[in-house]
Amino acid sequence: MKMTDIGSKVDPKFFKEHQQKLYKSLEDKHTTIEDIDSEDPLNSKMILNMGPQHPASHGVIRLVLQLRGETIEKTKIDIGYLHRGVEKIAENKTYQEFMPYTDRMDYLSPYGNNVALCLAVEKLADIEVPDRAQYIRMICSELARISSHLLWLGTMVMDAGAISFFIWTFREREKIYDIFDEVAGYRLTVSHSRIGGVANDLTDDAVARIKEFITTFPQELKDWHGLLDKNRIFIDRNKDVGILPTEKALDLGATGPVLRASGYGVDQRIINPYSKYAEVEFEVPTRMEGDNLARYFVRMEEMSESIRIIHQCFDKMPKGPIRTNNAKQAYPSKDEVYYSMEGMIHDFMMTDTGICPPAGKEVYHAIESAKGELGYFIQSDGTGHPWRLKVNAPSFRNLQVLEHILDGEMVADTVVIIGGIDPVMGEADK
Amino acid sequence: MGIESALGEGFLTTKVDALSNWARANAAWPMPMGLACCAIEMMAFAGPRYDASRFGSEVMRFSPRQSDVMIVAGWATYKMSHAIRRIWDQMPDPKWCIAMGACASTGGMHRCYGVVQGVDNFLPVDAYISGCPPRPDAVIHALMKIQDKIKTEHSVLLDT
């Protein structure tokens, strides 16, 4: 018996047309199970609305699940609960003004987003970035990747039942917050990268803190590995759950750790080395299984690779300027602004008009953020504002995968699978 | 003087209001309406360093039926506002609301078509926190302000 006419059985309180279409679309989704004995509760069907406010949903995402007993038959995901229209905002801002908005897209690893926008604009306007700035960007992006993966680890293991992990990972996250506080002046939304360089150099205190972090963190990581790798409860919760085969992953457009856990080692840092990633050595962790446990291993190994990259960056980082010296392309340093007339005029011009890339040019630049391929597509019309700016958000692509891999799983595994996909809704919803 | 001298050692008298307000103020369980970036700072607020349990608020209840203070953390879009209001309506009285961060307070930097310019358009807000996102200390400050507010309420004697 096919469950029909769900729309008439529910009583939506708001956005009625939206809800009806959502339920209709759930009905239309292909299903193979036909014969149901409705007397048996384990066989009867129900529609479960999960979210948009749910403790385990990592943000405001709504899942409409059709259950048969405890098995999920079909899933529809409703996103957009955080949609504010950053692409529309971008068309009304200069390139530099838009940067704080990128912090609030993937708010778990803001630095990576800043760098992604800067790299795209620099490619568009042909701006050279000094070496030291590129290394500072790399160090901070890798720290941001660790901080994002730490939040994933804490919440995902908490979803699987272990509360104390959240507290341990947050203790480490607080250290990274302190580093960013020292580097950029703010804990979470850093906005430290600038078009043409970075805002300010790393202070000695910041360098000392980062160095201390990268020496103590591997031990923590080892302890967590020791606790989880052979943990029966954790493995039973995650093994063979949410399996995504390689072909399906490619067809669905998965990216980042989700794709790498499915056996395809695509990493933008390797295939399109931006900044100085070509000059450091690191591995791209890849697993073949495609289940949630594989995603756990990929992300854990990525954290130790990040530590490795930061070590190498410190070895290779040269001394020198941190921003390009061309006043048409980047903000002048504060010393110039305060003590010279030209500096002040240039600062004013940069704020007022900003960088004007050549008209009619299009650019796409992708970086490997913590969640996957984060790309910025920019069309320029010759003014200081982008004509069109499109964010290719990895969470958006991975959420589409989620809609397909939930079918056929048990309802209790839903939260673990969401944890394994690790979406950030601020980014997916734009 | 008065009744306390008649009762002897081991008794103290107080107003029912003062007692219930004291109890409420020190067990204000938050309903974390974590929407965006502020939610991450709200986690830090409950986390080990800032330790909201010193104020009796460590119990984040995701069920509206069990919570007293709703912390709206992040920008509220029009699509989400209905869900927020429904959860607010489901919370039992007495209840308080904190608008955490610039976006929840005024719309903040997100001045665009999707975002409600301030959650006070559809919620009665008791405390606003500035910052984008506010530091966890600021959330604790707002919580203390809410506690002060709770302590001055007259819920039993006055029929309001």
Add this chain to the structure above:
Amino acid sequence: MSLDLNATLQKVVDGLSDNFSEDLIEVYESCGHTYFRIESTAIVQICEYLKKKHHFILLCDVLGTDRYSSEERFEVLYNLMNLRTQDRIFVKIRLNEENPTVQSVSSVWTAAGWNEREVYDMFGIWFEGHPDLRRVFMPEDYEYFPLRKEFPLLGIPGSIELPNTTPETE
């Protein structure tokens, strides 16, 4: 038209101009990526051809742009990636303002599903043959397409409802 292309991309250009000479309008390069502008009617055949013959198996993104011109106002770009040679190309079509409709490529890559829904939500471009074309971000009751240039940044007042602030009695 002289382009400095690597071997894979040169093969793509040759293959497309051999097989789809009538549909290929323009090939150009911008900031290191190659863009192919084609007729909108041939999008599905060309995408299938690129996937089967040139191994562009990963669809990274579908995006729309509004050129705000009287003719061929909307553009849809398909961001494709060849994972063997790690080349990225953009396939571009243009659509007119009245009734912008194009065939959906979700039969070629399932990944196009949500991306096309996003383009529909933001620009109102209709994708024929899409299995589930609903708005993805805005509620279905919403009438406007926000990323069109004439749409104001602050939205249209009253076009979207706020919740009732007096709770209904149950």
